[in-house]
Amino acid sequence: MAVVSTGATDAVVRDDRRLSPWRGVVRQYDYWWTVYKRTWKSSIITSFASPLLYVLAMGVLLGGFVHSPPSRLEGATSYLAFIVPGLVAAQAMQTAVLETTYPVMGALKWHKSFYAQLASPLEARDLANAMLAFTLFRVASTSAVYLVVMAPFGVFASWWGPVLAFPVTLLTGMAFAVWTFAFSAFIRSEASFGLIFRLGLIPLFLFSGSFFPISNLGPVLEAVAKVTPLWHGVNLTRMLCLDHVDGSLALVNVGVLVAVLVVGWRVATRTLERRLAQ
Amino acid sequence: MPDLTSDAMISARGLRKSFDDKSGATVEAVKGIDIEVRRGEAFGFLGPNGAGKSSTMRMIAAVSPVTAGELRILGMDPAEHGPAIRSRLGVCPQEDTLDNELNVFDNLYIYGRYFGIPKREVRERADELLEFVQLGEKRDAKVESLSGGMKRRLTIARSLINRPEILLLDEPTTGLDPQARHVLWDRLFRLKQQGVTLVITTHYMDEAEQLCDRLVVMDRGVIAAEGSPLELIRAHSTREVAELRFPVGDHDATAEKVSDLGERVEVLPDRLLVYSENGEHVLEQVHARGLTPIATLVRRSTLEDVFLRLTGRTLVD
Numbered sequence: 001m002a003v004v005s006t007g008a009t010d011a012v013v014r015d016d017r018r019l020s021p022w023r024g025v026v027r028q029y030d031y032w033w034t035v036y037k038r039t040w041k042s043s044i045i046t047s048f049a050s051p052l053l054y055v056l057a058m059g060v061l062l063g064g065f066v067h068s069p070p071s072r073l074e075g076a077t078s079y080l081a082f083i084v085p086g087l088v089a090a091q092a093m094q095t096a097v098l099e100t101t102y103p104v105m106g107a108l109k110w111h112k113s114f115y116a117q118l119a120s121p122l123e124a125r126d127l128a129n130a131m132l133a134f135t136l137f138r139v140a141s142t143s144a145v146y147l148v149v150m151a152p153f154g155v156f157a158s159w160w161g162p163v164l165a166f167p168v169t170l171l172t173g174m175a176f177a178v179w180t181f182a183f184s185a186f187i188r189s190e191a192s193f194g195l196i197f198r199l200g201l202i203p204l205f206l207f208s209g210s211f212f213p214i215s216n217l218g219p220v221l222e223a224v225a226k227v228t229p230l231w232h233g234v235n236l237t238r239m240l241c242l243d244h245v246d247g248s249l250a251l252v253n254v255g256v257l258v259a260v261l262v263v264g265w266r267v268a269t270r271t272l273e274r275r276l277a278q
Numbered sequence: 279m280p281d282l283t284s285d286a287m288i289s290a291r292g293l294r295k296s297f298d299d300k301s302g303a304t305v306e307a308v309k310g311i312d313i314e315v316r317r318g319e320a321f322g323f324l325g326p327n328g329a330g331k332s333s334t335m336r337m338i339a340a341v342s343p344v345t346a347g348e349l350r351i352l353g354m355d356p357a358e359h360g361p362a363i364r365s366r367l368g369v370c371p372q373e374d375t376l377d378n379e380l381n382v383f384d385n386l387y388i389y390g391r392y393f394g395i396p397k398r399e400v401r402e403r404a405d406e407l408l409e410f411v412q413l414g415e416k417r418d419a420k421v422e423s424l425s426g427g428m429k430r431r432l433t434i435a436r437s438l439i440n441r442p443e444i445l446l447l448d449e450p451t452t453g454l455d456p457q458a459r460h461v462l463w464d465r466l467f468r469l470k471q472q473g474v475t476l477v478i479t480t481h482y483m484d485e486a487e488q489l490c491d492r493l494v495v496m497d498r499g500v501i502a503a504e505g506s507p508l509e510l511i512r513a514h515s516t517r518e519v520a521e522l523r524f525p526v527g528d529h530d531a532t533a534e535k536v537s538d539l540g541e542r543v544e545v546l547p548d549r550l551l552v553y554s555e556n557g558e559h560v561l562e563q564v565h566a567r568g569l570t571p572i573a574t575l576v577r578r579s580t581l582e583d584v585f586l587r588l589t590g591r592t593l594v595d
Binding site: 034038118 | 297339341342343359360361362364365366367369371373375376377378379380384387388389391392393394395396399436437440
């Protein structure tokens with residue numbers, strides 16, 4: 001047995017088989033915790049403050065000019081009550097996308113931490129899972145803060161609505177995270193992120209029903225909006241928060257988000273495996 | 279299942295690696311090599327950039343799938359037992375992959391956790407290894423503030439955190455100054471004494487001569503020769519070399535005039551190399567023929583000469 005220097009115990013830890021997906025992620029806990037400790041301060045503004053600024057500017061100040069009956073606001077009694085669920089779902093998407101674009105590129109290209117990690121018993125699958133788990137944690141913390149802060153303003157029709165909406169925002173965020181992860185693991189240059197942000201994120205953010213009912217788009221664009229995953233997330237979050245749940249529509253929303261998540265997860269893992277094998 | 283009957287730490291038969299480059303053309307990086315690395319030895323891959331050394335190393339590190347042929351590391355097939363193999367390997371990559379934003383100690387600590395080593399044990403090992411690579415005083419420094427040599431030593435410390443049986447070093451001293459290289463070589467000697475099997479790629483012949491018990495000379499994806507540094511020099515070169523520098527442009531013409539003075543003459547852009555058992559004797563005869571080189575040097579043959587002989591090219595362009 002080769003033993004390097006003496007002092008600490010000579011115990012040798014060996015893996016004789018693949019790690020389970022769970023252990024693969026747990027072993028990276030210390031790494032991600034350290035990453036979080038050094039980045040949480042700078043992420044406070046983007047993850048907590050700016051969503052609330054949106055609520056203030058769009059919901060309260062701009063919303064003050066909007067006087068529509070609940071029938072035209074998908075059942076919301078005010079524009080603020082209409083826009084908050086939309087913004088919560090949209091920020092889940094944005095947080096998820098931010099955590100799976102530059103961080104993935106960095107781990108592959110700039111600080112190459114994926115390559116360093118791959119020299120251990122961890123596999124590409126484990127690296128993807130851990131980064132996605134961290135993304136889930138980030139989405140969960142921003143969504144939770146959002147929902148808790150908005151609760152006293154009377155925008156939720158029931159207490160259980162936002163409680164059920166919370167996992168929906170996680171599902172919405174992760175349905176995007178897996179696909180942006182796959183995209184980031186595929187592209188060679190960070191210049192390609194412009195595509196995601198300009199052609200994906202911003203149009204989705206503006207036209208997927210966060211700010212206005214998509215019935216205002218006209219029949220063709222409304223049909224297009226209904227295909228986007230964000231609309232499914234926004235719609236389900238809003239139905240729950242406003243206590244206007246259409247059971248069959250809710251099932252479709254969940255089904256679409258889960259399908260997008262499961263397929264995307266697989267694509268993300270495969271893409272990273274291929275990239276790291278090169 | 280792991281094959282424990284074989285004493286070979288690494289064995290490869292007809293090992294190949296090809297991949298598609300950016301334009302879609304297939305690159306054959308490794309074109310069928312046979313190697314066997316034994317327990318406790320320092321084994322080298324010597325060759326110029328692009329010889330296929332790094333591709334071979336990545337296959338041995340069980341991160342790059344084998345295209346064809348057979349590869350066994352610690353008796354196991356990397357396609358089947360990648361994680362098990364990697365838990366027993368240490369890898370020091372060519373490019374530093376340290377986390378620049380973490381301090382020195384945390385780089386080791388976090389890495390040890392990937393191997394499932396308990397927290398207390400990793401902390402003890404990390405401090406111990408920092409002493410071993412002479413970075414104890416830098417324990418709490420940010421990696422960014424370290425010199426190139428220190429970063430490389432930290433990478434080596436990191437690669438030892440799991441007490442590996444085989445340590446893979448890809449171009450360990452490229453880019454380091456001479457003093458930093460010697461410090462690093464010294465540490466590698468100590469590891470070898472402790473029984474760690476070393477596998478080293480290098481394009482520096484002096485590094486190969488210093489560190490390797492046995493090596494293969496690689497060129498364009500194939501093995502051109504194999505043996506100990508001394509065996510290779512004996513088999514493929516003469517004892518001494520006389521280097522003759524003439525005015526620029528005269529080398530080809532002059533080579534003909536001295537071609538009978540040694541076993542062989544190599545013409546390089548800036549000098550002639552005359553291979554002979556007695557270099558001083560060659561110089562005397564050169565002067566006796568009325569030739570007046572600008573500068574002369576008599577030296578022992580090195581692996582550089584072996585490489586030149588085998589491939590017709592120099593190692594470092």
